[in-house]
Amino acid sequence: MKFYQLSREQRLDALKASGDLDTQSYELMLKNQPIPAEIAANMVENQITQYALPEGVVQDVLINGTCYQIPLVTEEPSVIAAANNSAKLVRQWGGFQVTAKRGGLIGQIVFDHVSDIETKAQLLKTKADEIQAIAASAYPSILKRGGGLRQQKVTIVGQDFLKLELLVDTKAAMGANMVNSICEAVAQAASQWLQQPPLLAILSNHALEDLTTVTLKLPVTALTRGHLSGQTVAQRIVAATEFAQLDINRAVTHNKGIMNGAIGVVQGYGNDTRAISAGIHSYAAQSGQYQPLSQWRLVDTDLIGQLTLPLPIGAVGGSIGIVPLAKANQQLGQATDPLIMQAQIATIGLASNLAALRALVTEGIQKGHMHLQYKALAIQAGATGSEIDWLQNALSQQPIVNLAIARQLLVEKSK
Numbered sequence: 001m002k003f004y005q006l007s008r009e010q011r012l013d014a015l016k017a018s019g020d021l022d023t024q025s026y027e028l029m030l031k032n033q034p035i036p037a038e039i040a041a042n043m044v045e046n047q048i049t050q051y052a053l054p055e056g057v058v059q060d061v062l063i064n065g066t067c068y069q070i071p072l073v074t075e076e077p078s079v080i081a082a083a084n085n086s087a088k089l090v091r092q093w094g095g096f097q098v099t100a101k102r103g104g105l106i107g108q109i110v111f112d113h114v115s116d117i118e119t120k121a122q123l124l125k126t127k128a129d130e131i132q133a134i135a136a137s138a139y140p141s142i143l144k145r146g147g148g149l150r151q152q153k154v155t156i157v158g159q160d161f162l163k164l165e166l167l168v169d170t171k172a173a174m175g176a177n178m179v180n181s182i183c184e185a186v187a188q189a190a191s192q193w194l195q196q197p198p199l200l201a202i203l204s205n206h207a208l209e210d211l212t213t214v215t216l217k218l219p220v221t222a223l224t225r226g227h228l229s230g231q232t233v234a235q236r237i238v239a240a241t242e243f244a245q246l247d248i249n250r251a252v253t254h255n256k257g258i259m260n261g262a263i264g265v266v267q268g269y270g271n272d273t274r275a276i277s278a279g280i281h282s283y284a285a286q287s288g289q290y291q292p293l294s295q296w297r298l299v300d301t302d303l304i305g306q307l308t309l310p311l312p313i314g315a316v317g318g319s320i321g322i323v324p325l326a327k328a329n330q331q332l333g334q335a336t337d338p339l340i341m342q343a344q345i346a347t348i349g350l351a352s353n354l355a356a357l358r359a360l361v362t363e364g365i366q367k368g369h370m371h372l373q374y375k376a377l378a379i380q381a382g383a384t385g386s387e388i389d390w391l392q393n394a395l396s397q398q399p400i401v402n403l404a405i406a407r408q409l410l411v412e413k414s415k
């Protein structure tokens with residue numbers, strides 16, 4: 001039986017047998033209680049329950065010659081199947097190539113309505129050594145880890161905003177709290193030098209220092225679908241991307257297909273999905289026109305796909321250390337280094353994009369998508385156990401599908 005045909009328990013058994021899960025992570029996933037009650041009660045305010053989402057695995061994803069089992073959390077049917085399809089296809093043709101960098105996070109300290117602004121900008125520039133020392137004493141432990149404040153930049157913005165930007169190497173952490181602590185300490189000193197309170201002091205989620213680029217190359221023959229030649233499918237994928245470069249309505253949906261996979265992995269690794277999403281969309285819009293994040297080119301007889309994402313991911317910090325599943329997922333994905341997580345997130349983003357584009361320019365998105373959506377509809381209609389698969393298949397044969405029809409089929413079956 002194929003992995004997707006196994007029961008949940010059998011899938012976990014297989015991952016344990018292959019050495020991808022140790023006994024502790026296996027039991028945690030089997031037990032299926034994502035966050036111990038006491039931890040959940042202390043993670044957020046007014047906690048009343050836990051909101052669960054399914055997690056699946058994208059299997060045998062070949063990245064820079066290493067094979068990974070990548071956890072993906074999503075509520076949307078078809079995302080994991082689509083990513084697996086692309087991962088399997090790309091694996092046969094050399095896998096994904098990734099380059100990832102990790103340059104640090106920017107913090108901003110901003111003053112508004114600054115009078116005599118040029119003089120004050122110069123003043124801040126003369127304080128570089130003091131700023132360095134304040135940053136060090138605001139978060140000494142990051143120095144011990146080899147990180148800390150790397151660069152300072154003073155800029156006048158508009159007529160009367162003065163901005164001091166600090167680039168902080170946050171090592172294995174995402175670094176939001178770390179950078180905020182440093183920014184607030186520096187802001188306090190700067191407010192004395194400038195004789196006015198700061199407007200704000202906080203990190204920026206525009207994370208150009210942590211860009212991650214993934215590339216794949218497929219011979220067009222691998223893309224043949226039905227009566228459409230691989231060459232035609234590849235040309236249509238390129239054309240769909242060119243259209244997205246010109247049309248924001250399409251670009252945003254092109255990127256949503258990337259986020260389907262990428263954000264699911266971010267979630268699995270217990271990172272801040274809002275921070276990563278905001279950073280990715282700001283990157284897509286940095287030219288002034290919101291752009292598709294991936295590029296697809298036809299070079300001779302190869303289709304080449306490339307995706308670059310800013311990914312300030314943490315392997316430690318935030319809730320990662322206290323949510324047991326985030327840790328177990330690091331084990332499953334062999335991803336305790338943020339650079340590996342960045343590589344996996346970008347890769348699953350590109351894999352999802354390939355699957356979506358390939359379906360879109362051939363048979364359309366609904367065929368595969370709706371078959372999986374019918375499972376949710378079957379459950380909604382009241383199907384249980386083996387009825388779910390039966391009703392899913394029965395709905396796939398119907399010219400029109402809705403909840404009433406699903407209920408009717410179920411009633412007829414049980415007559």
Ligand code: NDP
Nearest residue numbers: 141170171172173174175176177178272275316317318319
């Ligand atoms: P933390 O505040 O948890 O700081 C990182 C922690 O990781 C520190 O306790 C540090 O220990 C520990 N650590 C252990 N090993 C390492 C290592 N190798 N490198 C670095 N740190 C290490 O998390 P972050 O500063 O990363 O902040 C992330 C959180 O901030 C997320 O939960 C996010 O949701 C939230 N946030 C996001 C914002 C945004 O994106 N705009 C705004 C505000 C918060 P030690 O102290 O001993 O160095």
